[in-house]
Amino acid sequence: MKRFSERAAALLLTLILLLAAAPAAAAASVGTDDMRAAADGIIAWKKADNGSEPGGDLINNAFLELAGTTPGDWFPIGMSRLGVTDDYDGYLAFLRQKVEKRYVTKDKLSRAKATEWHRISLAVLAAGGDPTSFGKNADGSAIDLIADGTYDRGRTAPLGRQGINGWIWGLIALDSMRYPVPDGAFYTRDDLITAILSQQLCDGGFALTGSAADPDITAMAVQALAPYYNEEKSYSYTLKADGTAREATVRQAVDAALTVLSALQLDTGDFISWGTQNVESTCQVAVALCSLGIDPASDSRFIKNGNTLIDGIMRYRHESGGFVHSYTYDPDNPASLPDKPNSMASEQVLYTIAAILRQANGMRTLYDFRPEMSDAMKERIRSLTDSVSALSPTAGKEEISALLGVFYALPADERCYVPSYAVLSDAAKAAGIDIAAVAGATTVVEDTDKSGTDESILYFSPTDRADADAIPDEPTTADYVTVVKLLDKLERSDDFDGKDGYISRLTDAKNKIDAIRAEIDAINRDIAEELYPFESIGLSDKKTVDGIYRRVMALAEPDRALIEHSEDLIKTKTKTDGLFRALIIGAVLAVIALAVAFMLVRRIRKRRRKKKAEMDELERSWADEP
DSSP, rough: OHHHHHHHHHHHHHHHHHTTTTTTTTGGOOHHHHHHHHHHHHHHHHHHHHTTTSSSSSSHHHHHTTTTSSHHHHHHHHHHHTTTTOOOHHHHHHHHHHHHHTTTTTTTTSEEEEEEEEOOOOOHHHHOTTTOOOBBBBTTTTTTTHHTTTTTGGGGGGGGTHHHHHHHHHHHHHHHHOOOOOOOOOOOOOHHHHHHHHHHOOTTTOOOOSSOOOOHHHHHHHHGGGGGOOOEEEEEOOOOOOOOEEEEEEHHHHHHHHHHHHHOTTTSOOOETEEEEEEHHHHHHHHHHTTOOOTTTTBBBGGGTBBBBHHHHHTTTTTTSSSSOOOSSTTTTTTTTTTOHHHHHHHHHHHHHHHHHHHTTTOOOOOOOOOOOOOOHHHHHHHHOOOOHHHHHHHHHHHHHHHHHHHHHOOOOGGGOOOHHHHHHHHHTTTTTOOOHHHHHHHOOTTTTOOOOOOOOOOOHHHHHHHHHSSSOOOOOGGHHHHHHHHHHHHTOOOTTTTHHHHHHHHHHHHHHHHHHHHHHHHHHHHHHHOSGGGGOOOGGGGHHHHHHHHHHHHHHHHHTTTTTTTHHHHHHHHHHEEEEEEHHHHHHHHHHHHHHHHHHHHHHHHHHHHHHHHHHHHHHHHHHO
């Protein structure tokens, strides 16, 4: 009887904790329609900021120049995960070119920042590409961003060189398609998990530096660990914070992190990071909750003074549609003004809304890029979740074991989508059930309705061929995007008569434009190194100025538009030409002056000689007088 009471009390406590996290819908003041409208507003604001047509794609020629950078990659990720159509093919083509170009350098994407591989991998997946085969190395082998940036990163630089961020985003990238780690890899998956767990602070949170939890890093750590929350596996590691040995499950670590995040939330629903109340920290917490299947709009642990996380995000919405970083001016971040939308803030809100709406629609989490579950799999998970929620505190071993069997019959990589497993696990432990034995005795029932993931063969259409034919024999940088997109599509398209000819023509055009772009870069570099500051340019610099000016004028008009400080160059050219003209005019005037002086002197001397002759004649005439 005593054992039964202990079991019932433990289960009752678990249910109470679950109810603490249960929906409190009345507190949520922003609905999904409002969230979608906010996302549309962000995209509209970014189009205006980027110079894109309001009714057209955000990803235009100007935006493509940002591919492979933080502002250039996160917007496509957010839009794609929202289901927004755009020119993702063009983005992939341009990004592939940039990755290949960076891969010929010694440090490839970065010497120290492994997160370059992680962000670009997520962007490639969002745009419909394959980061394990994205472009070619110099030797013709495929570029594998996942291998190079995650499990084999240690062969060139430690994954944690940039701190915990490298481990966090490495694990997120690795799990984005649940990529397997091959035998012989530098890191195992467990290496990444324990590296993150070992950096948990004494207060339960995580941070880049220091001993106090930072909401951004804590939330990101939760996002990375979320796929392992429902696993019973314990990890052994040493906490860097105090050097103590620790053995814990991911669930224990994440629960501690959620507790500290709840405590850090402000009455306005948002968070402070690095001394500044801001929207990005709030976004990361919302994404973390979604990654665990927790509703950020209704979980009671994240409602303060009636304000939810979503309220905390929406308070930063600007009338233009974008979002401000903070309403407090931060001298360490002068580009983020309290009265103007900020690109980083807006992109993070955009993908946070994507995470929230994906959860509301029963879709995979933000960073899980696998094909969506079949309806049958969703029903299995929904039914199990409902059964666990209905579990009585007095439930017997047979009922609990049966539900455990249903859980472990799910494919291992889908079990993370059962939000109530913690309740079931605690009930099983309270009942003295050997969970490992149940798991080992259960046959996994795979999802037979999985859709294929093969890359589709593209068709190089008559329109594509007409566009290729329209490329001039002497292309300019204005043709670059078209050439790159067509060439990328052509190389992945089915064979047809004349394909090799188009490949040759487009490759030749690309090589010519690459040479032009290289010349433009060289001119811009020479201007910066040889002519700056322009105010100090004098006549002695005329040869250099003329040489650079001739190179600029040799470019086609669209290419000249890419020359930096072109107006200053023209002014400097005018200045040195003026100085040279002044020198020539001065020299001519000096010659004229000398000639005039010579003539005057000659005339004076002639007059003097004439005068002297007259005086001599007069003197002789007087000498003859008696």
